[in-house]
Amino acid sequence: MKNNILILILFSVFVINAQTADEKQLKSIYNASLVKGQGYDWLNYLSNQIGGRLSGSIQAQKAVEYTKKELDSLGLDRVWLQPVMVPKWVRxxxxxxxxxxxxxxxxxxxxxxxxxxxxxxxxxxxxxxxxxxxxxxxxxxxxxxxxxxxxxxxxxxxxxxxxxxxxxxxxxxxxxxxxxxxxxxxxxxxxxxxxxxxxxxxxxxxxxxxxxxxxxxxxxxxxxxxxxxxxxxxxxxxxxxxxxxxxxxCKQYKDVESFNVIGEIKGTTYPNEIMIVGGHLDSWDLGDGSHDDGAGVVQSMEVLRLLKETGYKPKRTIRVVLFMNEENGLRGGNKYAEVAKSKKENHVFALESDAGGFTPRGFSFDCSDANFKQVESWKKLFEPYLIHMFVRGGSGADVGPLKNENIVLAGLRPDSQRYFDHHHAENDTFEHVNKRELQLGAATMASLVYLFDTYGVKLPPKIKG
The missing domain is CATH 3.50.30.30 (Glucose Oxidase; domain 1)
Known part of the structure; x- marks a missing residue:
């Protein structure tokens, strides 16, 4: 009886310490994002120096070059361009x-x-x-x-x-x-x-x-x-x-070459298990694509920067993928999945931000019951940041082609009430993005990536033959 009580006490101490470590790490991530965030400055450049980034355009190519340069500056283990042929439509x-x-x-x-x-x-x-x-x-x-x-x-x-x-x-x-x-x-x-x-x-x-x-x-x-x-x-x-x-x-031209922009931090324990976070680099041409999806691009870049800023060394390989051509073809998302499959890469988690840079409310998940149960157990960690919505549903168009029975797909879900005021229109511009809301979204994404990296993905039981 005494042994059982001792085991329970030790287990409780372990759980409390683990919870405290998680709380500390999330606090560190949110603090770093809110005080030292770089995403807003990155978005300022994408929006105001480059502008709308329609696939196949000069602006899209400039965005590829700029984001690769910024990822190179973060000291990641690897940064590269993945070629993809995209449609070229001109207004x-x-x-x-x-x-x-x-x-x-x-x-x-x-x-x-x-x-x-x-x-x-x-x-x-x-x-x-x-x-x-x-x-x-x-x-x-x-x-x-x-x-x-x-x-x-x-x-x-x-x-x-x-x-x-x-x-x-x-x-x-x-x-x-x-x-x-x-x-x-x-x-x-x-x-x-x-x-x-x-x-x-x-x-x-x-x-x-x-x-x-x-x-x-x-x-x-x-x-x-x-x-x-x-x-x-x-x-x-x-x-x-x-x-x-x-x-x-308007006119449709022949397809042209463009690129997905990819950067990664190599995992220390399970380097062959790959987790990705991303948004789409292209946008429509009427505005400057700040909410759709410049916000998702810079938030995804921030995830890797915030993990490095807080001194966290991931167990699994974590990649940022800036997809090209989500708006009128999904070529980038399909190409990334095609290359991953050909290389037999083991993707276990994919998170996309493509719903604007507004106040984060939570996430939607396309995953197994076991993984969703694990997610629900983390809800209290997010409640101090007013993140309460954890729902089953879609993830994102660009990560969708990676879907299989083992992967967890997730989508950041910001408040959606203002999103369609700007969606695909001339007023999707930088002035309509709130810096604090953008940075809260980046921290929320980084926190979820940290938790899945720390505790792993629940795999389905193997069927005995």
Whole structure:
């Protein structure tokens, strides 16, 4: 009996000491980030000296060179570039649009071409316009009501959903596939309501696809600002015969070479177990990509810097991966997974930050029950920093291709209420990033990496043959 009590006491002492060591390490990480953080300065350069970093652009290449140089300066064990072929789509001269209520009476409307769209004819497109709430409306209308017209997709984001990413998912199909589907019914163009909860004058671009549609049959597609969409919809109700005109000059070129930027700290005990943290280096071209995803890039770089700053020596190899071409192709994420598989690398953990640089709320996890149970046991460590949300769900687009039954995939989840005000729009700029929120996010990511490195990933039981 005495022996059992002694064992319990010793075990309790061990748990308390371990908890205290974890608390101290997290405190050290948060302090280093809030007092000596470098991410905000890195982001300032990416945003204000380089700007929007569309795949295949000169700015994207400059971002590759800059982030590699900064990673080299951190004294990591290895920094390298991983070649990847990416699409090169160019917006061209600014888009122009108006609707005409009667000959000579026009109202200008803010639009922007969707990423991957074809150009309009040189003189633009002018036609009657038909409003729908989604792709599903096209079948009911049929070719006789659509042919020769411009289709106006006007389904807004659902405002009652607290998770704005769920609201985004509910209407982004009209942006991505709207032109492909409308073209099947003879439409001559597509205008899509910006995927944005706020009413403003910023059109929001984003990736779209024509599927298997032959190039000759592709119709131009543009986003319209939410204020513009409201005005156009109201005017259509008063006068269904109005005509809409738009002109855009975008062009798709041949693929070009770009790079993922990778840096690593070699593990001291299990160097063959690889943990990665990353964001995507490319952005759209309208703003400077500060929230999407410059914030995720610099936070991921900060994770490795903070571990070194606090004197922590990881047991496992920890990599930062700055992925190229998440926005319009996911080439970087797929290439990284392809190379990892060909080299038979053992990735056990992957964390992505691609939801903006706002106040961190927690993480979402794509993992086994055993690993999620372990994560939940760490919740109290994060509560002093107001990090409470640990949920099952998605992780991130770029780390998704690494998925297997053994890996833990995670995504940083900041407060999402303001994210879509800026997403893919001209106002995704540095001035809208709060330094303290950005640095809290970096510290939160570094803390999770530390905990998984310290305690490891729970592997599924082996099936006996």
């Amino acid at each position: 061209g001269t600014p888009e122009f649009a108006y609707f005409e209520t009667s000959p000579g009476e026009t109202t200008n409307i803010p639009i922007c071409a969707l990423g991957g769209s074809v150009a309009t004819p040189q003189k633009g497109v002018k036609a009657n316009i038909i409003e729908v709430k989604g792709i599903e409306d096209l079948k009911a209308l049929g070719r006789k009501n659509i042919e020769g017209k411009i289709v106006f997709y006007n389904r807004p984001m659902e405002p009652t959903l607290i998770s704005t990413f769920h609201s985004y998912s509910g209407c982004v199909d009209q942006r991505y596939s709207g032109a492909e589907e409308a073209g099947k019914y003879g439409a001559v163009g597509v205008i899509v309501r910006s995927v944005n909860l706020r009413l403003d004058d910023f059109p929001h671009t984003g990736s779209m696809s024509y599927g298997e549609t032959p190039v000759a049959n592709r119709v131009p597609a543009a986003a319209i600002s939410t204020n513009g969409a409201e005005l156009l919809s109201t005017t259509l109700k008063l006068n269904p015969d109005i005509k809409f005109y738009f002109k855009q000059n």
